[in-house]
Amino acid sequence: MKRILARDVVSNVGQSITISGWLHKKRLLGGLNFLSIRDRSGVTQILVDSKDELEKLRGMQIGTVLELTGMVVADSRAPGGAELHGVSLTVLSPVTDEPPIEIDKPISHKSENLDSLFEYRILNIRNLQEQKIFRIRADMVHYIREFLRSQEFVEIDTPKLLGAPTEGGAEVFKLDYFGQVATLAQSPQFFKQIMVGAFERVFEIGHSYRAEPSATTRHLTELTMLDIEMGFIKNHDEVKKMVADMTKNVLQRIYDEHTDDLRSFNAPELKLTDDVPQFTIAEIHEMYTKATGTDTTSEKDLIPDEERWIAEHARKQLGSDLVYATDFPREAGKFYHKFKDDNTVAWADLLFRGLEIATVPLRENNYEKMVEQMQAVGIDVTLDGFKYYLQAFKYGLPVHGGCGFGIDRLVQKTIGLGNVKEATLFPRDINRLAP
RNA sequence: GCGCUCGUAGUGAAGUUGGCCUAUCACGCCUCCCUGUCACGGAGGAGAUCGCCGGUUCGAAUCCGGUCGGGCGCGCCA
Numbered sequence: 188m189k190r191i192l193a194r195d196v197v198s199n200v201g202q203s204i205t206i207s208g209w210l211h212k213k214r215l216l217g218g219l220n221f222l223s224i225r226d227r228s229g230v231t232q233i234l235v236d237s238k239d240e241l242e243k244l245r246g247m248q249i250g251t252v253l254e255l256t257g258m259v260v261a262d263s264r265a266p267g268g269a270e271l272h273g274v275s276l277t278v279l280s281p282v283t284d285e286p287p288i289e290i291d292k293p294i295s296h297k298s299e300n301l302d303s304l305f306e307y308r309i310l311n312i313r314n315l316q317e318q319k320i321f322r323i324r325a326d327m328v329h330y331i332r333e334f335l336r337s338q339e340f341v342e343i344d345t346p347k348l349l350g351a352p353t354e355g356g357a358e359v360f361k362l363d364y365f366g367q368v369a370t371l372a373q374s375p376q377f378f379k380q381i382m383v384g385a386f387e388r389v390f391e392i393g394h395s396y397r398a399e400p401s402a403t404t405r406h407l408t409e410l411t412m413l414d415i416e417m418g419f420i421k422n423h424d425e426v427k428k429m430v431a432d433m434t435k436n437v438l439q440r441i442y443d444e445h446t447d448d449l450r451s452f453n454a455p456e457l458k459l460t461d462d463v464p465q466f467t468i469a470e471i472h473e474m475y476t477k478a479t480g481t482d483t484t485s486e487k488d489l490i491p492d493e494e495r496w497i498a499e500h501a502r503k504q505l506g507s508d509l510v511y512a513t514d515f516p517r518e519a520g521k522f523y524h525k526f527k528d529d530n531t532v533a534w535a536d537l538l539f540r541g542l543e544i545a546t547v548p549l550r551e552n553n554y555e556k557m558v559e560q561m562q563a564v565g566i567d568v569t570l571d572g573f574k575y576y577l578q579a580f581k582y583g584l585p586v587h588g589g590c591g592f593g594i595d596r597l598v599q600k601t602i603g604l605g606n607v608k609e610a611t612l613f614p615r616d617i618n619r620l621a622p
Numbered sequence: 623g624c625g626c627u628c629g630u631a632g633u634g635a636a637g638u639u640g641g642c643c644u645a646u647c648a649c650g651c652c653u654c655c656c657u658g659u660c661a662c663g664g665a666g667g668a669g670a671u672c673g674c675c676g677g678u679u680c681g682a683a684u685c686c687g688g689u690c691g692g693g694c695g696c697g698c699c700a
Contacts, residue, residue, distance in 0.1 A: 215659095216658075219659075223660080234659095236657095248651090264659085265660090287632050288632075288633055289633070289649065295633085295634070297634095298693055299692070300634075301693075302692050303692095400623065400698080401697085401699065402694090405699095406699075524700095546700080
């Protein structure tokens with residue numbers, strides 16, 4: 188018999204149907220016994236009226252996989268307006284061990300309980316509220332793809348297994364590769380720039396690996412990045428606008444289409460403006476120093492508290508959850524950045540609710556200048572890690588820029604989760620490699 | 623990596639100025655009762671060498687040292 192999903196039960200009133208799913212809840216009242224059966228579309232209530240049928244569930248724990256056939260009866264007292272009566276049930280996969288956590292109850296997201304959250308991830312991901320996080324995440328990624336494709340970006344995949352380390356900066360993971368040293372990619376940086384030479388506009392959604400011993404609420408060792416790169420741009424503003432438009436589009440859609448889900452997480456009200464407010468790093472240092480008395484004017488980057496402060500300012504004074512911090516000082520720049528005449532870098536950070544979610548720089552695209560900037564920081568441009576990269580410049584790259592955008596952080600801040608790991612199915616950090 | 627903080631049944635918590643702890647509660651689990659539950663309700667029961675090692679003491683969940691692990695903040699972060 189054809190399987191009917193939970194969401195379609197109510198449209199089969201008067202019919203005998205078969206459903207299958209996981210035993211989600213037993214509420215045994217004696218002569219009146221209710222079961223909740225979970226499938227991918229939701230939960231169906233079953234009224235078990237036969238003692239023999241109920242007896243098949245003796246010793247069966249939550250999570251037991253069942254198939255049930257019964258008559259759909261409309262009843263306003265049933266969740267969803269209908270339930271199954273007169274069921275006969277078959278145990279497809281018995282579960283006799285008591286699950287270590289309660290799947291049908293709210294799962295604690297208190298920071299001190301996060302270890303248990305990830306330790307029992309296999310089971311708590313069956314919790315309906317927990318699932319919402321990852322359904323929201325899946326849709327946000329889907330919206331990002333739709334937006335970028337509508338702007339004629341081509342999706343690419345680039346290798347995560349690389350040779351000797353190149354970019355420097357963040358620590359890289361090294362591993363044995365048939366006797367030679369390989370590293371895990373910290374970003375698709377070089378490859379996406381190379382691909383500008385083919386498609387002008389490219390993006391990749393993939394994993395990046397960083398061996399930084401960071402123990403914070405915003406770091407993972409394996410993270411999901413959206414990398415965008417676009418060529419033939421007039422100026423830095425054009426890239427910032429593209430990234431801002433994409434972000435606003437995705438946020439607005441998720442708020443429109445998951446309104447109830449976001450409310451169930453007490454997600455903050457979404458505040459967007461036509462133009463994302465912008466402040467230079469120097470301006471933020473000055474404003475922050477004036478407001479708090481802590482002098483940050485000699486910092487090359489924003490300190491975490493400044494990120495929170497400027498976000499608060501943008502939300503309260505300007506009505507925007509998004510804010511750009513622009514014009515990083517020259518000493519913060521890397522060899523592939525485009526430096527400006529005023530001793531700053533054409534590089535902006537996009538902050539969302541107080542957290543850096545994207546870096547949005549302009550690249551140097553002139554071959555000679557690129558080689559010069561590389562040699563200035565002691566790079567041997569004949570190494571494999573650089574010579575192929577440089578070919579793209581030697582044989583013609585237009586002015587280009589893009590962004591590295593943290594998907595995990597975007598989801599975290601959209602929902603209002605305290606730790607980026609909560610927005611990740613199976614987070615990887617300094618101590619956790621499983622599950 | 624540094625600082626602060628936490629570690630008690632399967633889960634979440636209380637107890638932590640040493641003795642009233644033979645360790646308390648809630649949920650879950652087991653047995654039974656219950657005909658409209660939806661965090662069902664009721665009665666009873668099982669389940670913890672209080673992270674680990676060592677020390678102080680007549681006596682340690684509680685104090686001290688070490689160790690492992692978690693969390694938060696900072697640093698680091700193309």
